Amino acid sequence: MQMRERTKELLTLLARAGGYVTAEELATQLGVSSKTVYRWIERINDAHTEPLIVTSRGKGVKLLSENAAAPVKPAEPNGHSEFSPLQRQNKVLLSLLFKAPYYVQRETLFAPYYVSDSVIQSDLTVIGNLLAADTLRLIRDHTQVAVSGKEENIRRAINHTLERLNLFSVTSISEFSAGAAGMDKFDQAFIVGEINRVERTIDGDIPYPYNINLFSHMYTLIMRARNGHWDAEDYQMTPVDVQTARDNAVLYELAKVIIGDFDRYLVTQLPLTEELNIFQYLLSIQLGGDASQLLPMAPEVSAFTKYVTAAVARQIDLELDAASLTDLERHIQPMLNRLRNDITVKNVWLAEIRRQYGDLFNVIAAALNAAAEHFHLHAISADEAGFVTLYFARCLEEQDRPQRVVIMCTSGQGTSELLRVKVNKYFPDLVVPAVISTTQYTAANMATWRPDVVLSTVRVQPIDHVPVLLVSALFGDLDRANLHHLLAEHVEASDEN
Amino acid sequence: MKIDVYPTTTIGFRPTLTAVGTWLAKQKVAPNSQQFMETVLTREQAGSTSIGGGLMVPHYMQPGLSPARLVAVPIHAAESWPGLDGQPIRLLLITCFDPDQPQPAFQALLRGLASPTAAAKLVRQPDAGLAQALANLMTMEENNGTN
Structure with missing residues (x-):
């Protein structure tokens, strides 16, 4: 580093x-x-x-x-560069990609780096090879250079270059902005405004790494529109596009509004493909809570998720409960969309995930790639596998978690308080996430507290199959034995599953 | 929480509730004795509030009731009805409160009564010292610096 x-x-x-x-x-x-x-x-x-x-x-x-706002001292033009050759090559490449298909003077391109002509020659060879990997061509003559190729390949190459410049290895938008070449404070404020617009629509924050992804896409769009040029293809929406837009009407309308804002900001008319690109990025965000309702779950998501969980279960003794499975599906859905649209995410926690959950990570990565092959999808990156590993890791930890008991009486303040003291005394290993009244005994609260047993001094019906043990406020020998028995049964049932 | 001590020689749970209800109606805590008794009994039907050692903590839950009241009813009758542990009930701690409002003093009292020693001491307490003993239990955690 x-x-x-x-x-x-x-x-x-x-x-x-x-x-x-x-x-x-x-x-x-x-x-x-x-x-x-x-x-x-x-x-x-x-x-x-x-x-x-x-x-x-x-x-x-x-x-x-x-x-913190103190200006950086201007670099001494002494021929010494603070950039490594790799950083320099990628920074030059990024400038070229932003300006494509226009020519740039070689002298201008390399001026900030104070390098000799032979270094420039060798850098251009490296850049040419990097471009070739993304099906692009470096056109060069004695004084100037340019990039030639399809716009989708240019965008892909920009993403790869930003990745090599470690710009995706950040967790906040401000960190990304600090390293993004050519972006001024107005651009930054504009993009942040658009991201806020998305967050208002989905009524929640865009979590990492989706915030960085969306920001980088908008940054690329500004840089391309301002510095380069691409022919607006006469693209017509395919039946699949139309259906996806219809199924996700809220996000599609949002994409249209965002592109409208870009048109006004850049004083241009961006093509329909940009609207669809933004739409795909929005679909690739994992929406949580109520916002998840904006994205209906596609049947293939469940099929893919089942394939992965079954492959994992064949390797390790771990099966996800219904809630975890739903969480995983909510992650898989945008992940599949990213795969289809070649949207890459960087996982800054990957090294740590590999260190902590090495074996699990390998199993998950293998299961994901087997599923990708089965469903004819692109290979799944280690970064993506890292995110999925966290879902399974959480379940593994849940398996070892202490048992939980919610205590209840009519008011949540009377006999239940007394019971809490007695439960703590006789069952010190139990976790009591809540002491509640009967009015607080709802499915939503139960999903939050996730008890193994509800201990109640009043008779109530079980919610979501969580057993309710009716006990007296005395919490005598019989009550304690019943609780002990019920908890043991619960452990056995979990083991069988 | 306001504490009252209402000693009685009435025999039986229902007659005792009627007597306390009549008194609380006069105090404007309950609209009438009948409503008080029905409310308390409805809660008892859901699960007894007998907590053992001759103690029972019936609830009179009334939305909007403020301030909360605790009525300690030492039973001085020769006979009394049995609690869940078979011991005759000797002290009723009737808590009158708004169930939608947090009642930290009441909660502290119940946590204190989880100790059989504290509960037994309270039942043996002479009427004159009962209010103070209950107040002490309600503030014991604060004085110990715990919650």
Whole structure:
């Protein structure tokens, strides 16, 4: 990892800490020595007109948020570049892709990097190879270069380049913006405004990594529209497009509104394909809560999910309960849409997921790819497999979770309180997520508390097959024996499943 | 929570409730004795509030009732009806409250009564010291610095 990224990591840690943190703690988190941390701090402060980080004896180090806006000192034109060759090549490539199909002067393209002619020649060869991998061509003569190829391949190549520049290895939009070349504060404010519009429509936040994906797509659209050119294909919606738009009318209307905003912002008329592109990105977001109602579940999603869970169950002793299965389907649906539309997501937690759940990750990745083959889909990336692994990991942890008992009486304040004390005394390992009144005994609350047993001093009907044990406020020997028996039965039933 | 002590020599649960209900109606806590008794008995039918050791905590739940009241009824009659553990009921702690409002003092009292020692001590308490003993139980957790 390059020095610039490491120092960025250090700044992120300091920003998160919000106050003083010791160099030793930072060193542990960054996997370097304290001495290195101090060296990086010096380097960061040197690079700014005002020090960004202050060091205090006995307290540690702290980010001075008031100096965060301090301008970076202009780089010395001494021929020394802060970029590695790979970063330089990708940054140049990105500029070229944004400007495609227009020619760019080689001199202008490489001016920020202070490199020799031979380095330029060798960089252009590398860039040509990278473009070829995305079915694009680098056209070059003695003084200028350009990219030629289909717009969909250019967009794909832009995504791959952003990925190589580690721009997807961030968890916040502000981090992405900081590294996005050519974007000014107006562009950033415009895109954030559009993302807010989406969030208002879905009535919730767009979770990571979908927020980064949508932001990067909008960023690419602005850069392409402003710097480059592409022929608007005379695209007609296919019957599948029409049906998908009809099935997801709210999101399709939203896509139309967003493209209308882009047209006004860029003073242009974007083609229908852009409307459909935005629509596909919106479909690729995993919507939670009520917003999930905006996306009806396609039958193939259930089939794919079942295939994966069955393949996993053949390898490990793990079967998802109904709620987890629904959660997984809600993740799989946009994932399948991403696969179909070549939308890639980066998973910043992938290394950690592999470290913590290595075996499980391998099983999930294999199951996903077997399913992809079975359903004639593209191969599924490790990043995607990482996200799916988290669903199964959660279930594994749930299997080991302590048993849960909700305690109830008519008011939730009387005998149930007394019962809670007695349950804690006689069953110290049980978790009591809630002490409730009969009016709070609803399916929605039960789904939240997920009890194994409801212990009640009043007679009620079971909800969602969760057994209700009627006990007296005495919670005597017989009540305790009954609870013990019921919990043991529940464990056996879970094991059989 | 306001605490009242209402000693009685009445025999039987229903007659005792009638007597307490009449008194609470005069206090404007319940509209009348009949409504009070029906409300309390409806709750008892759902599950007894006998908590053992001669104690019972009947509820009079009335939406909008404020402030909450606790009526301690020491039973001084020669005979009394048995609780769920077979012991004769010697002390009724009738709680009158709005079920839609949180009742932290009531909850604290019930948690305190989960201790058989505390419950037994309360039942043995002379009438004169009963209100203070109940107040102590309700605030015991606060004084111990716990919730």
